[in-house]
Amino acid sequence: MRVVDVEAGYYPEQTVLQGVRLVARPGHLTVLLGPNGSGKSTVLRVVYGLLRPRRGTVWVDGKEVSQVPAHRRVGLGMGYLPQGRSVFPGLTVQENLEVGTWPLPRPARRAALDRVYERYPALKAWRDRPAGILSGGQQRLVELARMMVTDPWLVLLDEPTAGLAPVAAQEVYEEVARLRREGRTVLLVDQNVRAAVSLSDYVYTLAFGRNQLEGTREEFQQRMHAVVRDWLRV
Amino acid sequence: MTPALLMEAMVNGVFLGLVYALVSVGLSLTLGVLGIVNMAHSAFVMLGSFFALELLRGWGIPPVLAALVAAPVFFGAGAAVHRLLLRRTASTSEAMGLLVLFGLLLVLENGSILMWTTDTRVLPWQPAQAVLSVGGFRVALGRLVAAGLALGMIGSLDLLLRRTLLGKVVRAVGQNPDAATVLGVDVARISMVVVGAGTATAAMGGVALALMFPFAPQEHLRWLAWAFLVVVVGGLGDVRSTLLAGLLVGQLEALAGVLLPFQYVYAVLYAFLALTLIFRGRGLQSAQERVL
Numbered sequence: 001m002r003v004v005d006v007e008a009g010y011y012p013e014q015t016v017l018q019g020v021r022l023v024a025r026p027g028h029l030t031v032l033l034g035p036n037g038s039g040k041s042t043v044l045r046v047v048y049g050l051l052r053p054r055r056g057t058v059w060v061d062g063k064e065v066s067q068v069p070a071h072r073r074v075g076l077g078m079g080y081l082p083q084g085r086s087v088f089p090g091l092t093v094q095e096n097l098e099v100g101t102w103p104l105p106r107p108a109r110r111a112a113l114d115r116v117y118e119r120y121p122a123l124k125a126w127r128d129r130p131a132g133i134l135s136g137g138q139q140r141l142v143e144l145a146r147m148m149v150t151d152p153w154l155v156l157l158d159e160p161t162a163g164l165a166p167v168a169a170q171e172v173y174e175e176v177a178r179l180r181r182e183g184r185t186v187l188l189v190d191q192n193v194r195a196a197v198s199l200s201d202y203v204y205t206l207a208f209g210r211n212q213l214e215g216t217r218e219e220f221q222q223r224m225h226a227v228v229r230d231w232l233r234v
Numbered sequence: 235m236t237p238a239l240l241m242e243a244m245v246n247g248v249f250l251g252l253v254y255a256l257v258s259v260g261l262s263l264t265l266g267v268l269g270i271v272n273m274a275h276s277a278f279v280m281l282g283s284f285f286a287l288e289l290l291r292g293w294g295i296p297p298v299l300a301a302l303v304a305a306p307v308f309f310g311a312g313a314a315v316h317r318l319l320l321r322r323t324a325s326t327s328e329a330m331g332l333l334v335l336f337g338l339l340l341v342l343e344n345g346s347i348l349m350w351t352t353d354t355r356v357l358p359w360q361p362a363q364a365v366l367s368v369g370g371f372r373v374a375l376g377r378l379v380a381a382g383l384a385l386g387m388i389g390s391l392d393l394l395l396r397r398t399l400l401g402k403v404v405r406a407v408g409q410n411p412d413a414a415t416v417l418g419v420d421v422a423r424i425s426m427v428v429v430g431a432g433t434a435t436a437a438m439g440g441v442a443l444a445l446m447f448p449f450a451p452q453e454h455l456r457w458l459a460w461a462f463l464v465v466v467v468g469g470l471g472d473v474r475s476t477l478l479a480g481l482l483v484g485q486l487e488a489l490a491g492v493l494l495p496f497q498y499v500y501a502v503l504y505a506f507l508a509l510t511l512i513f514r515g516r517g518l519q520s521a522q523e524r525v526l
Contacts, residue, residue: 048416074418086413088406098399099406103418109399146417 006056034206079152089132100149137168249381251484256384257439258464260432266470267408276458277342282440312433346451380442
């Protein structure tokens, strides 16, 4: 997955991303870091098609996909876990997962649900509960499971541990590591620099909507303290 | 006032309430799921009445069958309204959408006046005039058929929304359209389905109303007011709450009709609306969130 010289913003007079470049190598876990407002989440929104770039291109599996609408991205093998809560609160856990099967061919839906319950057995106990009454960590698990219904090979995670208790956050990090072990391509945005970097293969940092640094985990770890100090000054 | 007359009024109130619920459920759905206030809703109710009239006059098709024919025809009309009008105004202000739908209401109303004049019509279906006597109660067959039709359609819609994947996706779009998009749902297409279904139920409601009341092209705004009353009382987007609210409104109207002079009937209904808004601002629906 490649992001090439992307410029994007939410309002005509405002440009959030100013020529961002990024590569998420197949089977690797790439981490995107930066201070608040640097444009990390905007990069994921552009990659998933929720925000059209004004300039530049996004390439997935060798195809230019910048103009492909967001609802077709699942068909390209992409999965996206947006920032914040995104369960359908009035639908049960089972119904939330069923909505995730919508883009699949009808005969494949049952098997996809079975596979997800096998992968996340804890969900079985909550399947008939409205998702809105679950705890933050449980809702996060439902959101992750719902994303995995279509078995994506390219996974975009936007601050998956935000607002979670430490134990729940640790479980999410373990799931992120599992995605990486399974050979999926993962692009992770996270506020917890230390935890995210420890999982990563490659790290990018953004500042003011521009590329700042990039390097392997080992390269970044050597400079991590200086970089974070710099962000805190910003 | 005899107990038998009171009972008869209550039975009529149930019939009336079921039809009010059918007339309102489409408005509730489009408002609850899509946030669209369909000002043209009652024009489609009126067109549904004339649709039944034309099918009966032209081909002798009875009203129940006409309602079933109306479903796909008006679903298509609603889908076209979404594709040609609402989709284009979706990215503009809400006021623009309201204005466009109000414009559509005027076009449909005036087009209907050109076609059918302002004369008041009655559906010339003889069985509707028959009166059944069941256990001492007198029930007009037309009302019974209209209520049965309404109950069947509302039940089908409720089953569709709760039991089918399409229904679950519609409810998901109503709760979080962005999350639905991320999961691969084409929200624009689902919106088109919702507007189509809302328009189809409006037209079927029009067929049911034609079995109970005379109708004319310029008199549909009363049904828009009634539909808003039911939606406000019942809360948004929930079929069962809309049914309950329709039944309440029907009961109130029927009982007020026999207990009070006619001029007080509307006052009672609007007082009920005011009290509902004051004490239960989100309607009778007990859900904490706006959920389907």
